[in-house]
Amino acid sequence: MCRRSEVISLRDDPSGESLESWIIRLRREFHKYPELSFKEYETQKRILKILGELGIEGRKIADTGVLASIRGTMSGPCIALRTDTDGLQVQEEPAERNREYISRTEGVMHACGHDGHMAMLFGAARMFMENREFPGEVRLIFQPAEEIPPGGSERVIAEGGLEGVDAIIGMHIFTNHESGSVGFRPGPFMASTNRFEVILKGKGGHISLPAKCIDPVRMAVDFINSLNSALEERLDKEKYVLGVGRIQGGAQFNRTPDNVGILGSYRTFDSETTDIIDATIKECLEKIKQEYLKHGEEFSGLPDYELDILHGYPVLVNDPFFTEAVNLKLHESFPELTVYPEIEKTFAAEDFASYLQVVPGVFISLGTRNQKKGIVEINHSCAFDIDEEILLKGSEIFHTLSLDFLKHPEKYLSLQKYHGPQEYIEKT
Template identity: 55%
Template sequence: MQSFEKWVCEVRREFHRNPELSFHEHGTQERIMSILGELGIDSRKIADTGVIAEVRGMLPGPCIAIRSDTDALAAHEVLSPRNEDYISQNPGVMHACGHDGHMAIVLGVARMIMEKQKEICGTVRFIFQPAEEIPPGGAARVIEEGGLEGVDAIIGLHIFGDVDVGQVNIRAGPLMASSNRFTVKIFGKGGHHATPDMCIDPIQIAAEFISSLKPAVSQKVNTSGHVLGFGMVDAGKQFNRSPDELELVGSFRTFDDNDIDTIEQVMITLLDSLMDSYSNDFMEGVPSYDLDVYRGYPVLFNNPLFTENACNLLQTIFNNVSAHPDPIFGAEDFAYYLREVPGMYAIIGTKNPEKGIVEVNHSSGFDIDEDVLLNGVELLYSLATDFLKNPGEYLE
């Protein structure tokens, strides 16, 4: 077999060449199972296009799960001097978020665990999860289908393009935000602009809603603890006519799941007030509105005790470990696993200006410094084996 470093890099490049979208990771699934088989590890399918596998040590003990996501993004990869040997062969689809690296890292951990199987006390479960990129995501499916049964703890990581290569960021408590989408439909009374007294203009109502919502939310939720924006406004077909209805779509993110309820209530209160101010006695039933708040991934909350001990361990291995990074407004369905069992999610950096690797995640020019692959393997392998030796230090 190839040297470990070369093998991990080639595994990553193979996945990078063959990206697949969420819940369409059929080829990816088959290749993961093939690689696991080559390592002597049995596996099975889960969540349609996911894979689950286990390595049991020679002695009894707890079970820790290690998760990788597997899906790619709908983006056309830009050719560069670095990626010409492994650029996406699936036009319009690319691994622009590092999931190819995640798969290679977790498979690298699986190879190392198999090589040390006789020394392992307990079980390591490997979860290759589909569809992280598109809510409701694949994590919930994995959980529903028993992917966490018998698991005592879970760990995972994410490669980030705006974090320096070699940097490891872990944080007890909220690390990543919830993601939520809202849709507002406003129903008015259409008519000619020459007779405004015969109309109730939903565009004007929406304009007030848009200008008022952010200040109203900021009075209830700390400004550093949320972001909110508007993404689409759809109304009207005629320049001199007020439309009958309007649809407005936006999103918001928070670091506290309770803030989701607060923001939704602010929206309701503001919309109710606008309906009252634009109503009149001559037009019954209008204006009115429908509000739908779709709750996406919840806040990713790292178990404090697990994270504290993980930090202590990792600071003995890596030179640059931050235990107090700012939480980030990105969202991850790994959050669902952490609602079920204790564990931790880590961020490792890949930014390296000297190699020209500076693009952020989801960019069509995104690439990784492949040195980060061995960092990721060492991080997850060290955490998994230390947990199996000392589970009491990680669990309450």
Template identity: 55%
Template structure:
């Protein structure tokens, strides 16, 4: 079968994935397209984690194994038409590749094709993981791991395309690079009644207001603001302006770069709630007020292995101009963190922002798009690290 040039091919693939996006854990046709794309140049693959794909390229002799991961799911966003996307705008109403996962998938397909052609030039193995459901907790990475996706793997690499990073710029750092995500809900139970007789009521709305006003200040007092973010996203309760409800629910989230800060903020929230309950307690009303706090610990902190990152940095600075190996960590979270808990490796960002082409929207925007020039650069980055690792793994993992 005649195949177009690698760059043309990965652009075609990216546009195909963009045109037919699928939500987390529902990437059935995406899975088939990936497997068919690999088969085009002779690489067999198999399913993993339900709607994921795994394939392996074996070199010319024994050696270590490095894994390369792409995420494949889209978001529940209605795509806006633009001057760029007329040929590939989403055909699925309310679903869009607004986070670059179509680009990640195309890049790793390009890596697969390039390394398959070079398989007689290196020793060891390259495992390609096309992972479902990065966007929806609990994420697909844990399922990949549970199904043996990292068995025999010595290291792993991945990248993410970002709309707020200038096109072609590469960013990463050793150690914590992306934050943990922690969502919480608080159910505050008081005693309802009419607003004209507040003495007979314990108003949960007033208590919720106290929680909201105090919690962020207390979290900033306990944990340096540069190391965390904390905020509320929803408040529900009540039906009419003159009726005090029996209960209110508030929902929020906080993110940190280490587990100690996570525990500190969670404990601070518990202490604030206990203090507020005491403040509003009524000796004539047994059991009122009270609260229920539920904290969902999502993806953990993503920690790049320092030795692996240092070796990759030396290589990338030789190959590319704009490489920042001391980038500031961000408060976004990623389930790639689970892989890095199992094996050494790194995660990096690749910029796609290009005002000259009017590509300026950030990830998760309904107008997000890629400068497709970064696709080939992504292939070159991942291939270069993988081949260098297979040639001299002792420089990456001590």
């Protein structure tokens, strides 16, 4: 997928722009024009244009995503590098720092670092195009719709994005650790995300006649309280988080509404915990229904409820063998880098988890917190920003780890997943 004769000069850019400045410029261009999930059409055009300038042929995937490959001069394995491309429905807050690159799209913002992720991946691509003396293939995945379940990763996989891929690396910018440091952990790293939606059905009427009504507002309060109490009894607090993001019902101060809707989410690190929460939600709803049945007053079919549970992204599980090799290589190649090889698990969720269910790999957290620069806002904040000094380092990490994997896959793959160089010769 590479056009070797059209590769631009990299380090010796005739404009005098350094690689780092180029990466920062790309990040700012992406930041200015964010698009929502599965609507990243202009972003897709920009990605294809930049790939073309690098001499890399890209193709569309998952509607608004892009897939591309850089092949070395020798046969070998294939490693995928993935970035996400979508923004969030957030109105960016103006500041002195971001005035040159603040979002030009009303109500949409790159508030989670995806602009930086794309720029870092392009930086790594330039490094590989500068020196093609490596074995195998680097697969570039510019994935849409990370922000909304079921996520763009499922589409990429279904459309063949991982065909022939032996391993995968992803990276995410976070403000929960200092700028330029990296963190990861073997095994479960990020939580599954699950959504529940409940409609509690009561009997509306005048608020002065409660005996003639079934109050769904009180049902909602009782349900939330009973659910939290039941889960606290059944599960350790470190195994899950659950919260309600919306309660909706009623329109008038003196009328009991007919229905109340509840929308919430919970995060877990294993399927057993998810199953317990699923069952507890249903049990609490059934208990509330029974408690609100009227004696002596007949309301046909009421009270009642509807429940919809959506299991979104699975638990993100880093391959332990691969992760340990990454840890050793980072210490070897970046001795100045602060590395947290056992960083705490996070209840944040990522659809990169789906890739790791197919091929081994690692998801790395790249810190961007910089108190001196005022870059302290958490991801998804309207004031979120990136310490742009980390972007080149992110590109170097992508390049160094993937190049080492291509040359020494046996260091990264367990015996069950690695069968020697002949495997890659036969593939090509």
